[in-house]
Amino acid sequence: MTPYRPIDPRNDDDTELDSAREREKQRALALAASVGSLMVGMRRGGLSGLLLGAFSGYLAYRASTGRGLKGTGRALARGAERTLTGHRTGPLDLSASITIARSREELYAFWRDFTRLPAIMTSITAVDDLPDGRSRWQAETPLGGTYEWEAKIVEDVPGERIAWRSVEGSDVPQTGEIRFAPAPAGRGTQVELNLRYELPHGLLAAAPLNFVNALSREAVREDLRHFKQVMEAGEVPTGAIHASAHEGVAR
Amino acid sequence: MKAVCWHGAQDMRVDNVADPQILNPRDAIIKVTSTAICGSDLHLYGGFMPGMQAGDIVGHEFMGEVVELGSAVTNLSIGNRVVVPFTIACGHCFFCDSGYHSLCDNSNPNAGVAEKMWGQSPSGLFGYTHILGGYAGGQAEYVRVPYADVGPMVVPDSVSDEQALFLTDIFPTGYQAIAQCDMQPGDTVAIWGCGPVGQFAIASAKMLGAARVIAIDTVDERLDMAATQHGAETLNPREVGNTLQLVEALRDMTAGRGPDICVDAVGLEAHGVGLEYWYDNIKQSLQMETARPIVLRQAIMACRKAGTVSIPGVYGGIADKIPVGALMNKALTIKTGHTHVQHYLKPLMDHVERGDIDPSFVITHRMRLDQAPEAYEMFQARRDNCIKVVMQP
Numbered sequence A: 001m002t003p004y005r006p007i008d009p010r011n012d013d014d015t016e017l018d019s020a021r022e023r024e025k026q027r028a029l030a031l032a033a034s035v036g037s038l039m040v041g042m043r044r045g046g047l048s049g050l051l052l053g054a055f056s057g058y059l060a061y062r063a064s065t066g067r068g069l070k071g072t073g074r075a076l077a078r079g080a081e082r083t084l085t086g087h088r089t090g091p092l093d094l095s096a097s098i099t100i101a102r103s104r105e106e107l108y109a110f111w112r113d114f115t116r117l118p119a120i121m122t123s124i125t126a127v128d129d130l131p132d133g134r135s136r137w138q139a140e141t142p143l144g145g146t147y148e149w150e151a152k153i154v155e156d157v158p159g160e161r162i163a164w165r166s167v168e169g170s171d172v173p174q175t176g177e178i179r180f181a182p183a184p185a186g187r188g189t190q191v192e193l194n195l196r197y198e199l200p201h202g203l204l205a206a207a208p209l210n211f212v213n214a215l216s217r218e219a220v221r222e223d224l225r226h227f228k229q230v231m232e233a234g235e236v237p238t239g240a241i242h243a244s245a246h247e248g249v250a251r
Numbered sequence B: 001m002k003a004v005c006w007h008g009a010q011d012m013r014v015d016n017v018a019d020p021q022i023l024n025p026r027d028a029i030i031k032v033t034s035t036a037i038c039g040s041d042l043h044l045y046g047g048f049m050p051g052m053q054a055g056d057i058v059g060h061e062f063m064g065e066v067v068e069l070g071s072a073v074t075n076l077s078i079g080n081r082v083v084v085p086f087t088i089a090c091g092h093c094f095f096c097d098s099g100y101h102s103l104c105d106n107s108n109p110n111a112g113v114a115e116k117m118w119g120q121s122p123s124g125l126f127g128y129t130h131i132l133g134g135y136a137g138g139q140a141e142y143v144r145v146p147y148a149d150v151g152p153m154v155v156p157d158s159v160s161d162e163q164a165l166f167l168t169d170i171f172p173t174g175y176q177a178i179a180q181c182d183m184q185p186g187d188t189v190a191i192w193g194c195g196p197v198g199q200f201a202i203a204s205a206k207m208l209g210a211a212r213v214i215a216i217d218t219v220d221e222r223l224d225m226a227a228t229q230h231g232a233e234t235l236n237p238r239e240v241g242n243t244l245q246l247v248e249a250l251r252d253m254t255a256g257r258g259p260d261i262c263v264d265a266v267g268l269e270a271h272g273v274g275l276e277y278w279y280d281n282i283k284q285s286l287q288m289e290t291a292r293p294i295v296l297r298q299a300i301m302a303c304r305k306a307g308t309v310s311i312p313g314v315y316g317g318i319a320d321k322i323p324v325g326a327l328m329n330k331a332l333t334i335k336t337g338h339t340h341v342q343h344y345l346k347p348l349m350d351h352v353e354r355g356d357i358d359p360s361f362v363i364t365h366r367m368r369l370d371q372a373p374e375a376y377e378m379f380q381a382r383r384d385n386c387i388k389v390v391m392q393p
């Protein structure tokens, strides 16, 4: 998603953001800030609220391009960073839904093969099938580490619902559920993704903590959008023009 | 390759950049043979469109030769001469299936950002803001075209580059501005803005059978083109006066009824007369509104009861003092949006092929891609009677 840049180094105002890690961190910070100002904007209402809403859109756009908050207010960024890396406990529930112009059966069949999910889930780098409905998941954390866990399917209703949970003893116990319901008047399928992460008390290893801290409703929504793009258009779009600038999701 | 890149307000440069590559199976690479500057590019050039980044390749009106194809594109061949819609559309979502290609659900990689600004995301666009995808544009030697199996259209040999080029945007845009209004026999159409979009709206109104077309602009050469090319009646706000006086003039010209269809082919950078213009100008420069909606106000105020206000002119954020009372009390219909180019491409190409219209009438300047900075400057200043610039790489 990083836009194409001319090769002339004089035109490159992004050199200090060279490392992908730094970009990822900026992305997370800007997204967090954007959501924050959107909420404030909504609560305020009126014109100033609308403007704050628009500002949050702008921040989210910076997040999406990996430019984050650079130059938008470093103090703000530091504050957001503390909030983000601070310890969080208790359950974290993330849900999103989307309408896809495909049958429930087709969508179910794609999702049921977990090994295909890295093509649409930005943070998941690999899923390997294990025997007995179990699978091994690998995620890349925003700060460049990796985090692995094992999950097993706990409910499987073809064309309707798949539910899975991490196995006993995981660092971050988690459950996931995807539901498929017919949209009205033959307009495809309404897909709902529900994720829950149980954050235990006490200090966690850096990788799982970083992974969970990077999760957001926006990220879940984005993954569902990729699902829709793959199912309807056959590919995830990218604005890049050449491969070295192509840091979108894996395909 | 060479490409025209945005570096900030009033700063377009021809940069040396890497060639594009096939990134997705449905991509094609086009070698550009002709490309034009659009009034929408002026919004970028003026610095009024949020979401631009220094180095972005601009341009969304382009055509050329297919030089490379992704594995999933089977309907085109290397060497085909094609025109490419400026709206990037997947061809398979609910909106594409309904003919609303500029609202494609799947083509904007930054849809999440657009949703924050507008509630839902329209399609991606070539060479425009990152809010609409940040796709590299076609004012370049080569361009990557996504969904090439449903977008580009092969140009018949009998149609020249100059006749085909405007099918990418401004001809369908002017056409949609009228076609979406459910025009009835006897209708009078008033069109604000006689730039390229306005010219094609005027031509289309005539083609679709409008009884009268009233063309409104502040630039005399453009009014002349509207009158001589399409037989429109003309009105210059500089001579008529402020918004109230203009609305009154239109009421008088239509025996009290008001134009049945009012088209805003000007958009967010409208000029105006007196206090109203200064009010919007100051608010816009303080970023308290993102547009100077002078024409939109006039169109709503002038429009016939139960008439239609059609808005091809581009807006980005929020605008002030829209006469919502007139809108409601007169039961007006609003029609707007980016153009569903894919939907109109075939029928309009047929019109061109049959000789019903020669879209090249609007071209005033032919230049090299190298001269883009000069071309932008001239088009923005409307110098040298400049209405439409076509460039060749």
Ligand SMILES: NC(=O)c1ccc[n+]([C@@H]2O[C@H](COP(=O)([O-])OP(=O)(O)OC[C@H]3O[C@@H](n4cnc5c(N)ncnc54)[C@H](O)[C@@H]3O)[C@@H](O)[C@H]2O)c1
Residues within 6 Å of the ligand: B038, B039, B040, B041, B042, B043, B169, B170, B173, B192, B193, B194, B195, B196, B197, B198, B216, B217, B218, B219, B222, B237, B265, B266, B267, B268, B269, B270, B271, B272, B294, B295, B311, B312, B313, B314, B337, B338, B339, B387
């Ligand atoms: N909807 C779409 O898909 C689409 C496609 C292409 C262009 N556009 C938009 O259409 C608009 C026009 O494009 P263009 O290429 O013709 O641009 P342009 O800049 O050449 O034309 C705009 C014209 O409006 C005139 N104008 C300014 N203020 C006026 C006023 N108060 N009253 C009457 N006329 C006034 C100008 O003198 C100029 O002739 C732009 O906003 C552009 O972004 C939209």
Ligand SMILES: [Zn+2]
Residues within 6 Å of the ligand: B038, B039, B040, B041, B060, B061, B086, B169, B170
């Ligand atoms: Zn245009």
Ligand SMILES: [Zn+2]
Residues within 6 Å of the ligand: B089, B090, B091, B092, B093, B094, B095, B096, B097, B103, B104, B105, B106, B107
């Ligand atoms: Zn589509």
